[in-house]
Amino acid sequence: xxxxxxxxxxxxxxxxxxxxxxxxxxxxxxxxxxxxxxxxxxxxxxxxxxxxxxxxxxxxxxxxxxxxxxxxxxxxxxxxxxxxxxxxxxxxxxxxxxxxxxxxxxxxxxxxxxxxxxxxxxxxxxxxxxxxxxxxxxxxxxxxxxxxxxxxxxxxxxxxxxxxxxxxxxxxxxxxxxxxxxxxxxxxxxxxxxxxxxxxxxxxxxxxxxxxxxxxxxxxxxxxxxxxxxxxxxxxxxxxxxxxxxxxxxxxxxxxxxxxxxxxxxxxxxxxxxxxxxxxxxxxxxxxxxxxxxxxxxxxxxxxxxxxxxxxxxxxxxxxxxxxxxxxxxxxxxxxxxxxxxxxxxxxxxxxxxxxxxxxxxxxxxxxxxxxxxxxxxxxxxx
Numbered sequence: 207x208x209x210x211x212x213x214x215x216x217x218x219x220x221x222x223x224x225x226x227x228x229x230x231x232x233x234x235x236x237x238x239x240x241x242x243x244x245x246x247x248x249x250x251x252x253x254x255x256x257x258x259x260x261x262x263x264x265x266x267x268x269x270x271x272x273x274x275x276x277x278x279x280x281x282x283x284x285x286x287x288x289x290x291x292x293x294x295x296x297x298x299x300x301x302x303x304x305x306x307x308x309x310x311x312x313x314x315x316x317x318x319x320x321x322x323x324x325x326x327x328x329x330x331x332x333x334x335x336x337x338x339x340x341x342x343x344x345x346x347x348x349x350x351x352x353x354x355x356x357x358x359x360x361x362x363x364x365x366x367x368x369x370x371x372x373x374x375x376x377x378x379x380x381x382x383x384x385x386x387x388x389x390x391x392x393x394x395x396x397x398x399x400x401x402x403x404x405x406x407x408x409x410x411x412x413x414x415x416x417x418x419x420x421x422x423x424x425x426x427x428x429x430x431x432x433x434x435x436x437x438x439x440x441x442x443x444x445x446x447x448x449x450x451x452x453x454x455x456x457x458x459x460x461x462x463x464x465x466x467x468x469x470x471x472x473x474x475x476x477x478x479x480x481x482x483x484x485x486x487x488x489x490x491x492x493x494x495x496x497x498x499x500x501x502x503x504x505x506x507x508x509x510x511x512x513x514x515x516x517x518x519x520x521x522x523x524x525x526x527x528x529x530x531x532x533x534x535x536x537x538x539x540x541x542x543x544x545x546x547x548x549x550x551x552x553x554x555x556x557x558x559x560x561x562x563x564x565x566x567x568x569x570x571x572x573x574x575x576x577x578x579x580x581x582x583x584x585x586x587x588x589x
Contacts, residue, residue: 268412330345379441379444385441
């Protein structure tokens, strides 16, 4: 099979890339090993993503406007999002919709296991295992690797490795009276007993509550952390489903090489501090496709422009959140200080505004000075 572009991985990043490419008439194959599979994920998406990618309302199972943040000592800071909401989606439904939309726009959707990729004189040769024990060969001039944190595309094509991986676990609980308080509430815990270097969460969905925690890979027993979180929440109900995944939280040193581009988790595009990946997966998929279209259709843009544009637009967000995590997630005294800072209404407003559309929202100088002073004070007393 010969195509213009082979996209390996049918999650939000790969499906978004394939959709843009197919709409412009490029022959595109979207390869996904399991069409009924979905990556373990909290499933929170910002309003900006919903608008830009025209996500239909039926996929947004909850529009959450209330958030509570808990400190190690039990201080609870409650917040309300006045100008938007956190959208909650279920990944198996969300991913399926994105893949099918790409197929409707002309992409070839193929359920098969990706084996290997190698460069040829005219592009790339991909080896696939399809159902029934048969093998298949795909030849493409361009390839987009969207195959997750442990990307085989990146490995075979000798991209720099993903440098930092966290591991997260999440359990689903049926909605019940015991969990009714979470119907319009996201709850975040900064507590070393349930996550020594990240956070734990409670996310409401249409018919269940998702509860999980994360930590740096190899640093702690994630199952023990999750059990302690459930214990501290005081939940007696039993989960009906459990999922886990590794999360790459630093961009690779490069995610463009030759005629190959990496997107989403394969490129390491999950933000530090909050572990958000869906927005950046879909943006990277779309941006890589747009660059490739310009490159092919005569504008001559080098594929490296995809990476340059992504880093220019979002690099400051990754660096800022990385700094915040390195400063405040080190111990419970600093986590206590971090939650105290979140009590400030201006901090809350800037955080929410930035989250909704992934832009650094400027604040008046006096607000910036006040927030800087608070940070310095709490960092000093938190050591």
